[in-house]
Amino acid sequence: MIRQIIYKTLPVVFILSSLLGCKTLQRPIKTENKVVPLTYGSSQDSTTVARMNWKEYFSDANLVALIDSALKRNQELNITLQEIEILRNEVRTRRGEYLPFVDVRAGAGVEKEGRYTRHGSVDENGEIMPGKRFPDPLPNYEMGVFASWEVDVWKKLRNSKKAAALRYLAGREGRNFLVTNLIGEIANSYYELMALDNQLDIIVKNIAIQTNALQIVRQQKEAAKLTQLAVNRFEAQLLNTTNLQYEIRQKIVETENELSFLTGSFPNGIPRSSIQFNDITLDSLRVGIPSQLLANRADIRQAELELSAARLDIKAARANFFPSVRIEGGVGFQAFNASYLLNPESMLFRMAGDLVAPLVNRNAIIAQYNSATARQVQAVYDYERTILNAYVDVVNQLSSVQNFAKSYEAKSREVDILMQSVVISNSLFRSARADYLEVLLTQREALESKMELVEIKRRQMNSKVNIYRALGGGWN
Known part of the structure; x- marks a missing residue:
């Protein structure tokens, strides 16, 4: 009677659970906006330097060697590779969840039932065979193959596995983005190291010039043509310039050590050809069109894969509202005596099926579904933000390339004029037609302008690097 009631009730529970699940699933899925501007200003050329291999984009052999070393030995990159391996194993775990679990089992035990229980009274009054009672306590030997399988009717497990696979792919894109930034x-x-070398060279040469000027001023002071004030002013400027070199030398040490750290090695000097720094020319950079960012930028592809995984998470969370079906079975041998274990009459066969439907405790399932939906909306915003950030990054760096090229040209003319002024002021000073303050001021302005010229060149080279990174180059 009870069994008949259960059989009649199960379909009702199944239908009610399905209806309640459908009633809950009314939240709209937020879609992402992939629209980007058609061009970066007036250029409509679809050719982009992002497709160039980094070994072609950077022609300096010393720089290429540093990058190659970093891609093999950088600790952060290697840590990321292990995180990707963890994601790969997560995919294997999810794949195994919707396959049957099969175990080989063997065991032995002993059981003593109470006399005044149902099983105890049966054992007391029953016989295994005529004239032979059950052993007390009752041994039990068992061996066989047993399996269990959750039937993935609503694709909950498969969607979880696909989401894990997408996150693994997103992890690989994250590694590519790290390579680009590295x-x-x-x-x-x-x-920056090359620029510092050139600035140090400028300072050393100016120290030599100012030392010579100080000797001339001292001679003129001894000849009573100048006062001690002039000597002090020249000497103070020399000391100021001398002090600048120590700051530059410290920056050189720190920059060398930073490069050593990025390449995963202890500091041991960085080979470079700094003497050619100011002669480096920038070829015209092809930036392509904004829509290419969706394919070239690894962080955009990573955000897109994370978004796809979040959508699958919603489907997996939705499946929790519906009944789950689990099948268990086994075949083997069982006996109270080991000598009977392989007897055909000791064979056992077990098959069972469970239908479990959430009916009362639905708050936790609803919360999981709402959280999955919120994470999907969050992933949409993150994807759109990543696209916007990439476009702004390219526009900023493209403007930087153009402006620093013009700035370098203007500053170069300024340096030429000031160097001519230094020669003129020194000549006038020797012939007593210019005050020593004019000489000091001209020397200071010339030094500052040459230092600024090197700094502008460094920023110009940074623009070349950053536009390549912003367009998504470097990882391929």
Whole structure:
């Protein structure tokens, strides 16, 4: 009677659970906006330097060697590779969840039932065979193959596995984005090191010039043509310039050590050809069109894969509202005596099926579904933000390339004029037609302008690096 009631009730529970589940699933799924501007200004050329391999984009052999070393030995990159391996194993775990679990089992035990229980009274009054009672306590030997399988009717497990696979792919894109940034960071530090070398060279040459000027002023003071004030002013400027070199030398040490750290090695000097720094020319950079960012930028592809995984999470969470079906079975041998274990009459066969439907405790399932939906909306905003950030990044760096090229040209003319002024002021000073303050001021302005010219060149080279990174180059 009870069994008949259960059989009649199960379909009702199944239908009610399905209806309640459908009633809950009314939340609209937010879609992402992929629309980007058609061009970066007036250019409509679809050719982009992002497709170039980094070994072609950076022609300096020393820089190429540094980047190659970093891609093999950088600790952060290697940590990321292990995180990707963890994601790969998560995919294997999810794949195994919707396959049957099969176990080989063997065991032995002993059981003593109470006399005044149903099983105890049966054992007491029953016989295994005529004239032979059940052993007390009752041994039990068992061996066989047993399986259990959750039938993935609503694709909950398969969607979870697909979501894990997408996150694994997103992890690989995250590694590619890290490679892009690592290459950019090494290139920027390398050019900064070259700029510092050139600034140090400028300071050393100015120290020599100012030392010679100080000797001339002292001679003129001894000849009573100048006062001690002039000597003090020249000497103070020399000391100021001398002090600048120590700051530059410290920056060189720190930059070298930073490059060593990025390449995963202890500091041991960084090979470079700094003497050619100011002669480096920038070829015209092809940036392509904004829509290419969706394919070239690894962070955009990563955000897109994360968004797809979040949508599958919603489907998996939705499946929790519906009944789950689980099948268990086994075949083997069981006996109270080991000598009877392989007897055909000791064979056992077990098959069972469970239908479990959420009916009362639905708050936790609803909360999981709402959380999955919120994470999907969050992933949409993150995807749109990543696209917007990429476009703004390219526009900023493209403007930087153009403006620093013009700035370098203007500053170069300023340096030429000031260097001519230094020669003129020294000549006038020797012939007593210019005050020593004019000489000091001209020398200071010339030094500052040459230092600024090197700094502008460094920023110009950074623009070359950053536009390549912003367009998504470096990882391929």
